[in-house]
Amino acid sequence: MLKFLCKIGLLVLALAVGAVWLVVLRLKDVPAPLLVAYGLLLAGSAAGLLWPGMLGPLSTRRRVLVFLGVPAGLSTLGLYLAVVYYIADLPVLLALAAATCLAWAAATFLRGRQAAGDRGAPQTRRAFLTAGAxxxxxxxxxxxxxxxxxxxxxxxxxxxxxxxxRATGARRPILDDAVRVFPLHAGDTIVTYGQFYGGLDGWEGLNGYLRTLVDKAQIAVPVYAYLIDHPRHGLMLVDTGVNWEQAHDHDGYYNHNQMVSRLLTQRDEYRLTPEQDLRVRLARLGYDAKEITTVFLTHVHDDHAGGLRHLPQATVVLDRRDWEHGTIYPYSFDLVRNNLSFPAFGSGAFGPFPAAQDHFGDGSVILVPTSGHSPGHMCVLLRVDGGNVLFTGDTLYTLPHLAIDQVRQMTIGGADTARQLEAARRIQTLLASDADTVPLFAHDNTRYQSDLVASAFAQGAPGEAGLRRLRAHMETVLTPGWRLRPGHTPRFVAPTSGAPVGRVEFR
Known part of the structure; x- marks a missing residue:
């Protein structure tokens, strides 16, 4: 009975490991039919080695190993080399092969010593050859x-x-004391359409994450950072976008933490052209990344923190809860670990937000906690000439997401979803009560960002007229009750022949 229970335990463990491996392969876009066949081969190998008789009266463990185990092993190696292998694995694979050879040589040598006379000599020779290999x-x-x-x-x-x-540029002469804000398109990220727009269609919590593994209806969305040139407080950034390594040496970048991190991320999740490099974006405006003194990080997710690799001198302001409980891939922070600053949110209420932090003490930059998308997500409000801009981070992805009862991104689930929705409604209240405040988003893929925001902030200072144009456009998209007007509901359009991802239409 004990032996039977032990076999059951081994089978369950083998199936669990196999299931995780199949999830990894699916994340790497291995076709589902191939995974089904491969999964059956793995399960048959494990069960057949534990109970060889279940495969027929003439089956033995040797036959199971030859007809199921060897094909399963070769298939595993082939799939690994095809979709997971990265150059950094080569030393590890060679070391494992070396250890296997040495162990085999030791076992063969011991068997040769135990054999008598001429029978042991060939085994001893094989042992020395294997040890040499x-x-x-x-x-x-x-x-x-x-x-x-x-x-x-x-x-x-x-x-x-x-x-x-590509970093040619000259500083634009600034002849006034206006606060300037420059949107920086610092890369793109590939996400499933449901992850971005399907929060009301079952994309929530664990179920949502599982659906990202099997649903391949993908879209590319922009990643925005924002440069602030402040006459009193110098050069600042809100978020930093992605960096070159993340986009072009993805497996190497995430291999810095542990292989599991690399295995559970998609190789093509980021895109970055040379012109979108944060350093190039800054230089084209006449700035140098070394001049940035402060980074306000809305949250620690890597598409917002990757550019920190270029800003080792900057003070990074972020919510302590996010640093302690939300950081999954800390490599982006390695150069700024000693420069972190955690706001206390002790400045009292700010509009609909019960807690806030007046960062400089002069009302120029207000930080408000908006947890939910991550444990310590925060939004940043900046005073500019003619009004305010609110950097929403990932509390809301786009302008249509302000209609949170019609359009919603994937949420974590449970209390975190409730907190994120509460934060979104507080943002609605703030925008409704202050017509001089406009939102700026981190991933907006609509005309609001590409046309209106780009035009208003082309010279950095939109003024009252620019802010009014943004608010006027908001009113063409959203009703006073935060409902979408006709023509602004997102819809996924499948990729055409040869296109790697789909696109979004608004109808």
């Missing part, structure tokens, strides 16, 4: 580690060259 593989493992490091340095060097070549 193991030593060669071990040496190759050590040498390949240096090659991998050189590869990463070359990737970084290409990034520096790309930024330097």
């Amino acid at each position: 193991g030593l060669v593989l071990g040496a190759a493992s050590g040498l390949s580690a240096g090659q991998v490091e050189r590869h990463r340095r070359e990737v970084l060097a290409r990034s520096e060259r790309q930024a330097a070549v």
Whole structure:
């Protein structure tokens, strides 16, 4: 009975490991029919090795191993090399092969010593040959580690060259004391349509995350950071976008933490052209990344924090709860760990928000906690000539998301969803009560961002007229009761032949 229970436990463990592996492969876009066949092969191998008789009266473990185990092993290796392998794995794979050879050689040698006379000599020779192969593989493992490091340095060097070549620009002369804000399109991220717009269609919590693994209706959405040139407080950023390594050496970037991080992310989740590099965007406006003194990070997700790799001198202001409980991939923060500043939110209420932080003490920058999308998400309100701008981060992705009872992004679920909806309604209340405040979003893929915001902030200072145009456009999209007007409901359009992702239409 105990032996049977142990076998059941081993089978459950094997199936659990196999299920996780299948999820990884699905995340890497392996076709579902192939995964079904492969999963059956894995399950049959595990069950057949534990209970060989279940596959027929003539089956043995040796036959199960030959006809199921070996194909399963070769399939695993092939799938790994095809969709998961990264150059940094080479030293590890060589080291594992070396260890296997040495262990096999030791076992063969011991069997040869136990055999008598001429029977033991061939086994001893095979042991020495296998041990020699193991030593060669071990040496190759050590040498390949240096090659991998050189590869990463070359990737970084290409990034520096790309930024330097395209970073021409001259500082625009500023002849007044106006606060200037420049939207910086700092990359794109590939997401499922449901993750971006399906929060009211079952994309919530664990169910939503599982659907991102199997639903491949994907769209590309922009990632925006915002440069603030303040006459009193210097150069600041709200969020930082993605960096070159994330987009062009994705597996290497996430291999810095642990292989699991790399396995559970998509290789093509970010896009970044040389012109979208944060350093290039800044230089085209006449600024240098080294001049940035403060970064207000709405939250710690990597599409907002990647650019911190270029800002080691900046003070990074973020909610402590996000740093302590929301940071999944800390590599982006390695150069600024000693520069973190956590607001206390002790300045009292601000409009509909019960707590806020007057960051500089002069009312120029107000931070408000808006947890839900992440444990310590916050929004940033900036005073500009003629009104205010509210940087919403990911509390709301786009202008249509202000109609939160009609359009909603995927939410974490439970209390976190409730907190995010509460934060969104507070933003609605703030915008309704102050006609001089306009929202600026981190991922808006609508005309509001591409036309209206781009035009109003082309010179950095929209003034009263520019802010009024933005508010007027908001009224053409949303009713006073925060409902979408006709023509502004999002709809997924499948990709045409040859297109990697779909697009969004508004009807």
